[in-house]
Amino acid sequence: MTGTPTIGIDLGTTNSAIAHAEGGNIDILPNVTGDRTTPSVVAFDSRAEKALVGKQATNQAVNHPKRTVFSVKRYMGSDQTILIGGRNYEFTPEELSGIILKKLKQDAEAYLGQTIESAVITVPAYFNDRQRQATKHAGALAGFDADRIINEPTAACLAYGLQTARDKTVLVYDLGGGTFDSSLIEIDSGIFEVVATNGDTQLGGDDWDMAIVEWLEERIEREHGISIEGTLAAEERIFDAAQQAKHDLSTRQTATITIPFLEFEGDTYDIEATLRRDTFERMTRDLLDKTINLCEALFEEAGYSERSIDEILLVGGATRMPQIKKRITEYFDREPSKRINPDEAVAIGAAAQAAIINHEILPASTPGGTTAPTANTERTPATQTVNNTVLLDVAPQSLGVGLIDLENNEPYYHVIIERNTPIPVRNSYMTTTAQDSQTEIEIPVYQGDSDRLEENELLDEFELGPLPKRPEGVANIEVKFMLDENGILNVSARDVDHEIGDEIEIQSVFGFTDKELSIMQQNLPEIQ
Structure with missing residues (x-):
């Protein structure tokens, strides 16, 4: 047992979640508004001294689009900085992600009545070294140590494995807001072994949103003779309408899009459109094809076939789109699992991994069995075990x-x-x-x-x-x-x-020093 709560965090492109493991139970912790997930959105005041995170940030985006940041996860590990308020203030992706993590930490501490000093944070399986380093730095900026960086599909599969006692070969199809991962995982007597992984860090639900945005903008230009490209306030309203239409089409055959009083160059326009689900699915078929192609490449590299998969696990909010389930069902000739909540599975799995690290008790339904296989001479000792549960992951890229x-x-x-x-x-x-x-x-x-x-x-x-x-x-x-x-x-x-035996150790040039992180942490805006 540790003196700090056992925490797992899903730092998502669209939404983030935090889970807590204690006494054999794993729970999603609600934020201060009672929601189980928090939008990964940051908004700033006019001087970038104070920040809003979550729904509050989303709600002010239309009025202040230049001071609101969405989908920062797609920039993690890059040298790109995000300009706030035109070109007045500049933030790194680590700082923005650190603000989101700090908000999650504050809400969780208020709920638990305890200080959080460490956590397991998840990343897409295909994140490279720079992106993983950036995620660890974001955790440091939020005020805690990242005990472990764990791949999202692995975390989801662990959450799934806590609810089944059977040994299986599982395909994790993880389509989040900004990234896609496919991972093959073998569950055998409590050992979760990742066989192979494949993915695209620039493919996610945001791309489905943008397909509707482009469809709407073309319609507006055709019907009203205006091109709103570059008009931030109008673009934000269209994006919000497109995102709502995507959500509506998950439960309906048609979505009615209404944008009253859309302002453009001093005039206002009432926008109305109807989008059918079959039209939307045709518009985005190439995006879905990319995910299937990545799965096929995964099978080929790992030497598996579709018939060797026992269960398909859908993870990520974007998998709620009916076309995903339909295509997966057709491809594998069976329906994917509905066993876990796709929005919460990753955070629950991260908390389970934190429990393993901290020697906490996992839920009693964890499959029991033998100890981990012996590592070969090229491997270091395996991950710590508890209740005979072991995670064995893989390198995402050469x-x-x-x-x-x-x-x-x-x-x-x-x-x-x-x-x-x-x-x-x-x-x-x-x-x-x-x-x-x-x-x-x-x-x-x-x-x-x-x-x-x-x-x-x-x-x-x-x-x-x-x-x-x-x-x-x-x-x-x-x-x-x-x-x-x-x-x-x-x-x-x-x-x-050499007689002295010189040795030089290096870290990625992308990383920040402890001193730089300390200065960045002190200068982060206050969260309101």
């Missing part, structure tokens, strides 16, 4: 270095850790100098799955040196890769033959 082919002087990508390798994992490779008396060696670290070096993402680049002067090819340089249970990479390099 990791390696950029090297030069000395025969043709062409750069190439040398993979050190293959994607879908179980984590935590460590591996190494040996390299040497390319010139006589070379005193430094450059080591560029990449992430990606393309054969072409330039199509992969450069995570970091560093120099090892000074090295003793030796003839070309004599030096023995060992580069080690360590991918931890959070999916975060650490790289070290050393001159094996």
Whole structure:
């Protein structure tokens, strides 16, 4: 048991949720308004000194679109900053996500009457190293340690596994507001082993919303002769109407869209339109096809077939659209599971993982069984267990270095850790100098799955040196890769033959130092 509550957080693109594990129970914690999820929306006052989060932020978006931020999760891990109030104030994605997490933390502390010092936070399975580092930093800005970064499909499957005693092969189809993940997970005697994962961090329910927005804007231009592109207040009202139409079409065959007094260049327009479900599904068929194609690629890589899947688990609010269930049912010739709430499964699974880490009791229906399989020589010890429950996840993307082919002087990508390798994992490779008396060696670290070096993402680049002067090819340089249970990479390099045994450890260049995070935390706007 720990002195701080055992907490799991689903930091979502559209909505976020927080769950608490205690005494064998896992509960979703309501926010101050009594809702079980909180919109991942941040709004600021005119001087960006105070912030609103959730429904309050959403409600003021039409009047202050330049001071309201949606879907910040899509920018995590990037160098992009978000400008507030025109170009007056600038925030990083980590700061905005930190504000959302801080609000969740405050509401949960008020509900529990306890201080939260740590939590397990979920991310899309296909998040890369930078995006995972950014999520950990957002947690630090919110005022707590991220005990673990866990993949959303894995968390959802764990939540599902708490309610079944059967061993199964599960496909987690996770379509959130901004991201899509598909993961194959084997449940065997309490061991949750991720076999493989695939996904797209730029594909989600927001894209279905935008399809309706584009349909509406084309209709408005055709019927009223105006193009509202770039008119933020009008665009915000159209986006809200499009999102409501998508929700309506989940339970109805038609949606009536009404936008009275839409302001544009000093005039007002009354917008009315009717959108049929079958029209909407035709408009977005290519988006749905992308998710199925990613699932098919997942099966091919893992050596599985659709017939080898025992159950399909739908996760994420966007899976409530009828076309998702219909297409999945047709593809697998069976209906997906309705066992868990798609909006809450990820947070519940995150809290279960927090319980495992903190040696808390899990719900009694957790499947029992044998201990974890023995790790091979290339693996570090497995995750902690409680009630015979073990999580074994995989690397979402390959990791390696950029090297030069000395025969043709062409750069190439040398993979050190293959994607879908179980984590935590460590591996190494040996390299040497390319010139006589070379005193430094450059080591560029990449992430990606393309054969072409330039199509992969450069995570970091560093120099090892000074090295003793030796003839070309004599030096023995060992580069080690360590991918931890959070999916975060650490790289070290050393001159094996050097008497001192130099070793340099690096982190992604994207990361912030503790001092930088402390300053950012102090400067965060006050949450109202």
